[in-house]
Amino acid sequence: MLALGLNGSPRKGGNTEYLLSAFLNEIEKHKIATKTIRVSKKTISPCTECGYCEENDGCIIKDDMSAQIYPLLKEADIIVAAAPIFFYGFPAQFKALIDRSQALWAKKYFLGIEDPKKKSKKGFLLSLGATKGKNLFNGVKLTAKYFFDAISAKPAGDLCYFKVEKPGEITKIKGLEQDIKKAVYSLLTPLKTRKKIFFICSENACRSQIAAAYAQYFAGDKIEALSAGSAPAEKIDDITIQAMAEEKIDISDRKPKSIKKILLNTTPDIIVSMGCKDKCPYVSGADTIEWNLPDPAGKSIEFVKKIREDIKNKILDFINNI
Ligand SMILES: Cc1cc2nc3c(=O)[nH]c(=O)nc-3n(C[C@H](O)[C@H](O)[C@H](O)COP(=O)(O)O)c2cc1C
Incomplete structure (x- = not known):
């Protein structure tokens, strides 16, 4: 699993940086890998509303968003959006990233192509601002909700703090450590209690990728x-x-x-082999299932579609019986 932290503050060593890194450190204690993107250091052009993504897959603008951030938003299981309040909203650099997630929104709602992790992906908001107006976080909460929808993540909570202005003031918040512990625990519990199913084949280019994607798509809330x-x-x-x-x-x-590499950090409950025979690993404690499907590498689309259908049926059956 991967938790992706998006640091939306341009201030180095600021309050958002502290809060996000404390939150991700707590996630790491649960043996989940994390990665942080400092949004203000990335080249992310604003959306030009050209309409390209409504008819094509992806965004026509080539910058760090297309090269790095779209793939990470898809790969991550948890997205932590962290930002200070700037004029009751997200800082401009982060807002550009959010606007560019329109390409993922369009992929889902215009092209009808979905993220296989849609049943399990979670979004969490961290925010802070200098003042204490009761509406201070309304803007970012609403924007985060729709950002998470665009990237197929379910909103799983937020931690927002008033009266945090000068760098380091976040550390003076009473009960911060406990807040983080509690929030991370409830964020991770539904993800960590899923059964871990490991689909393997030789190249991980066709069969096992199809199987994992279907398993996530149909039962990502019950299966990792x-x-x-x-x-x-x-x-x-x-x-x-x-x-x-x-x-x-x-x-x-x-x-x-x-x-x-996967087995270094993960102990699967069940291993499903597509047919890599003697090269398949033995993992103590894990049940092993052999599907023995032919290798579709280099074959026609019709052949691949046939294997895809076989895998889909096996996955549906597997989910019913798990
Ligand atoms: C451009 C700008 C706009 C801001 N707008 C607000 C605001 O509308 N409301 C507020 O309470 N604080 C506002 N602040 C204060 C920041 O939210 C606050 O200083 C925060 O702690 C900065 O977090 P950081 O250290 O992570 O960058 C603003 C600060 C800046 C630089």
Whole structure:
């Protein structure tokens, strides 16, 4: 699992930076990987409302948003949006990132292609401001709610603090550590209590990617589906991406992973092998299921679609029986 922290404050060593890093440190205590993006240091042009994303996959503007942030927003299981209040809203750099998430909104609502993690992805808001007006956080809460919807994350709570102005003032908030502990615990509990199912094949470019995406799509709230290969390919098979897009499931930004690397940080409950035979790992305590599906690499779209249907049926059956 990955928790992505978006630091929306341009001030280095400021209150948002402290709050976000304390929140992510608490997440790491639960053995979940984290990554922080300092939004103000990224090149993110504002949305030009060109309409490209309403007819095509992605955004026509090529900058850090397309190169780095869209893929991370898709990969992450938890997105923590952290920002100080600037004029009752998000700082401009963060607002540009939010506006550019329109490309993901359009992918979902115009093109009908969904994020397979939509059932489990969570969004959490951290914010703070100098004053104590009762409406201080209304703007960011509403914007965050719709940002999380665009990136297919369910809003899972917020921590917002009044009267925090000079750098370091956040550390004086009474009960901050307890607030964070409690919030992280309730954020992670539904994710950590899912059964871990590890789908494996040789290259992690076709079959195991399809299986993991379907498992997430149909039962991501009950299953943590991972996938990897014994000899991971450089990239996912293009025909597989196309076959899944026909199913309205987006796996375009996924990357093949190594079985060994996944097993360093994860102990699966069940391993489902697509047919990598003797190269499949033995993991003590995990049940192993063998599906023995033919390798669709380099085959026609019809062949891949047939395998896709086989995998879909097996996944639906598997979910019913788990
Ligand atoms: C451009 C700008 C606009 C701000 N607007 C507000 C505001 O509308 N309401 C408020 O309470 N604080 C406002 N503040 C204060 C910041 O929210 C506050 O100093 C915060 O602690 C900064 O967090 P940081 O250290 O993470 O950057 C503003 C600060 C700046 C620089």
